[in-house]
Amino acid sequence: MDIIPRKKWGARPPRSRYTVTWGQRTEFFVHHTAGAKSQLVRAIQDFHMDTNGWNDIGYNFLVDEDGTVYEGRGWTVVGAHCPGHNQTGISVAFIGTNNPTPAAKKSIRRLYEESCRRAERKLLQLCHGDRYATSCPGSVLRAWVKAGMPVDELAEKPIKVVVRDGVALWPGRLLELRDPMMRGADVEAWQARLAKRGWTIDVDGWYGPQSRGVCRAWQRAVGLPDTGRVDEATWESAWSWTPPEKSA
Numbered sequence: 626m627d628i629i630p631r632k633k634w635g636a637r638p639p640r641s642r643y644t645v646t647w648g649q650r651t652e653f654f655v656h657h658t659a660g661a662k663s664q665l666v667r668a669i670q671d672f673h674m675d676t677n678g679w680n681d682i683g684y685n686f687l688v689d690e691d692g693t694v695y696e697g698r699g700w701t702v703v704g705a706h707c708p709g710h711n712q713t714g715i716s717v718a719f720i721g722t723n724n725p726t727p728a729a730k731k732s733i734r735r736l737y738e739e740s741c742r743r744a745e746r747k748l749l750q751l752c753h754g755d756r757y758a759t760s761c762p763g764s765v766l767r768a769w770v771k772a773g774m775p776v777d778e779l780a781e782k783p784i785k786v787v788v789r790d791g792v793a794l795w796p797g798r799l800l801e802l803r804d805p806m807m808r809g810a811d812v813e814a815w816q817a818r819l820a821k822r823g824w825t826i827d828v829d830g831w832y833g834p835q836s837r838g839v840c841r842a843w844q845r846a847v848g849l850p851d852t853g854r855v856d857e858a859t860w861e862s863a864w865s866w867t868p869p870e871k872s873a
C-alpha cells in the first residue's frame with residue numbers, strides 16, 4: 626500500500642525514538658484526531674511536540690478522508706497514543722472527528738491487514754476507548770471496529786506498466802503534480818525513460834515538482850504543449866521521439 630513517508634509531509638525529526646520488535650506487537654488501535662478533517666499532519670505533529678511535549682507525532686499512522694495514508698512514527702516505533710499500550714499497540718488515527726469516509730475506513734483496514742502480515746499473527750482490533758477513558762475514536766468508528774472493520778473491497782488495484790518490444794504502453798492515467806503526490810510504477814517507468822535519455826530526474830516513482838519541470842522541458846524539446854502533465858502523447862514521445870537529422 627502507498628504510504629506518504631515523513632519527508633513528503635515535512636516531518637520534523639523526532640526528539641528521540643524507541644523501537645519494538647514485531648513479536649511485541651499484539652494490538653491495533655483506531656483513533657480519530659478529534660480536529661478538523663483538513664488539519665495538516667505537520668500541524669498535528671507540532672501540537673503533539675510543542676503543546677503535549679511528546680517526542681514526535683503520537684500515532685504510528687494517520688489516514689485522511691481521501692484514504693491517503695501518512696507515516697507517523699511508523700511500524701515498529703513506540704508511539705504516544707494509549708498509556709500502557711504503546712509498545713504492544715500499533716495506532717492509526719483518522720484525521721477528523723467522528724466522520725470517517727468509506728475511503729478512510731478502507732485504508733485503516735488495509736493498514737490493519739498489513740500490520741497482521743508483518744506481525745505474522747492476527748492483531749487485536751481495538752478502539753482507543755477500549756483501553757482508556759476516552760470517547761475516541763467516536764461512535765461511528767467504534768461501531769465499525771466492533772463489527773470487524775468491514776469494507777466493500779479490500780484488494781488494491783496496482784498500476785501495472787506493460788512493455789512491448791521495449792516500448793512501455795500508456796498506463797491510461799494522466800501523470801501530474803497533485804496534493805497528495807501521485808506515485809506508481811507508471812511514474813517510475815516514465816522517469817526511468819527520461820533518465821535514460823540523459824535528463825536529470827530522480828527515478829523514485831513520485832511525480833513531484835522535479836518531474837513536472839522535466840516534463841515541461843521535454844514537451845518543449847519535442848514540440849508538444851508544455852503542460853507539465855504526462856498525457857498519452859507525452860508518454861509515447863518519451864519512447865518514440867527521435868531528434869531530427871541535421872541537414873548536411
Ligand SMILES: [Zn+2]
Pocket residue numbers: 655656657706753759761762
Ligand atoms: Zn485516541
